[in-house]
Amino acid sequence: MDRPTIDLPSRLLMNLKPWREATTWHIAFSGGLDSTVLLHLLAHLAKTEHLPELKAIHIHHGLQSAADAWPEHCQSVCDALGIPLQVVHVQVQPGASLERAARDARYGAFIEATQANEVLLTAQHRDDQAETLLFRLLRGAGVRGLSGMPRQRVLGKGHLVRPLLDVSRAELEGYANQYSLSWIEDPSNQDRRFSRNYLRNQVFPVLTERWPQAMATMARSAAHLSEAQELLDELAQIDLAQASSISEFDWLGVPSLELSTLASLSAARQRNAVSHWLSALTRLPDSDHWSGWEDFRDAAADASPVWRLADGELHRANGRIWWLSGCWLRTPPPAPEWPDPSLSLALPDNGVLSLTGQTPDGPLHIRYREGGEVMSLPDRGHRDLKRLLNERGVPGFVRGRLPLLYQGEQLLAVARLQGLNGSEQDGWNLHWQPPNEDQGLS
Template structure:
């Protein structure tokens, strides 16, 4: 693989080529590359380098955030440059949601990347050494921990995509010189000069002042990010062991959690709340989870809402619920009385789950098949005589004994005919009630999901 690019600096070019060849050994041989091109100097240089090193194995994508009147023209510029290099190009317009503009634009951009990435295709981005240093500074000022200060990885393998940043060890000065020598054309985004935005402020206001005092700051901060990545890898090993000991992605055992040191508790809760999201919660949010939920009174039913999830405690466990699951009671609790008319092997979809009517050793009489059965919501105060048990007892007590979570109890429904209770549908299955309709060789609804 011999380069046709002129050598603006033989040492830099040799180091870059050697680094790239070493890095691609991590990829499967069939890997191809999707280059994120904004039209700026960094991404356009990367486009030229990749087209030289990996012809026929690359595509480019330009994301039009539609935030500036000329953004479509920039997309055409990128498309034209790709055509000159025989590189296929995608131009994708996206809608940026309201909120923090930089954060929402990034979310829209990565959603578009994920939309177009093929199997075995690597997303290649043009972040360089100064980008890395700026990221570290901004995260430090926002109060980030080890995970945030690890900043960007050169090879970032995620659940849905793999990101490669081959320019991450290259300085902006080197990029400018190389681009000038190769006569790489690019556009200038005026927002990059607008110090209203944090990164532009960091680059144009803070950076010159710090660099004047610390000339080697860029390299030092880049080195710090690599050290933080090492620390993060070690921390992740500890976190994974702690998670295995304490629970799963949706629940934690508070007794096991209490055995950990305060620092390990805090780190585990932070990583657990993050889940598959990009960012961890703030330090203050983790503290709120500790004080408002975990340390609350056992009967307080406290809940914390963060990032579309609700966190709440039940007995000695901490649960992470989706907003849809937690708020379902408000949406489902007023369902009117229903009528069921069942046959054997018929599937039933109700609040507590999906059931199928099947024959059983002891069950409901076959005479009930095809008849109209009433299905009503539990109101509270009901009593049930469970088949095989002596006497009737409060349904509430049976629910507590079965450890049905409070946020699932609104799904409990009572099956009856002519005011005779036949049984109760619960998230843990159908409970057969003692009645004149019980018989050997009858049938029961069985929970399948």
């Protein structure tokens, strides 16, 4: 049976205890039942408890004419409770899934609003968790997906917290009726073309008629799966620690792992470790596309395989796998002129170059590899640049963007490569700071 409504304020406080030191609690306020109850609960608790500053945020998606009246309703509710309201109009991008596009627009606004040491509170409840579990089950989700909505996660510079996941919709309705609250009924919630509405209005009434505790037991299953996912994450961290050996090319700032360590694991542990690593870098492939990892892993030793994912690519070189995204996937344009080598030079899409020590004589300029370059080395004579790069094991993906310093038509130095990056005799050195574009997802 559902817990008595009288427990709701104390349960909410208990769930929010870890976040009491935040500077601000932003309440995502749609004006519907769930967020209205959450807002009312917090406003009344603030009268007797020392809580962070409360602010409400309403997102106007502009998808239906009925929604134009909702900001006014939300404003009146917030005024009555003494809570400031921010109304944000978002642009929902067209796409195959209107639900997903609206969610992306909404959470983009939430990220903008939530700063460091601030928390966004949303009002999803236990019934929502059950719907999420069934919805993802029907889509063939794995353990991570079936663990449902997390109670808390990072959101931009702050955090998102769902303090009502152990509360049923019936409890929220009971509270709302007890305090004679008014709320918005979104007409789109009855549109059964949307998958979640179909589950809520068609499937769950049948399930709960036969199994009255279906919502509670499914939410409990999501909690079990969440615990299982935590164990898988811990295993992944152990495996990734073993594969995170030091590379002589760590200075590139490109995430990489040792392939042989990963390949020694079982297939399931490989997928678990690699997906955990990639989850901070890109949207993950579905189950049908994980064969790309096997092809990438098993390519011939002298091959240079690439596994293309949603937000970047995995490359293989020097016995390691490397994650490339952003400007690392773009060919840098020709380097600009370098009129004063005593000053650093910003290379478009390719970091920063600087020259330390005594500047070589003559006009200097920067180029990138085109093939056929030759370099003169003390005691070794003229050597092909390609052979010199092979000797030093320079990964293929970086060779075309290594800055080359020329004096006229003579190749003087290759930036950053020991023994090729300057003149010990003349006391100068060509230093390159590769592009430091954020390699991860926001």
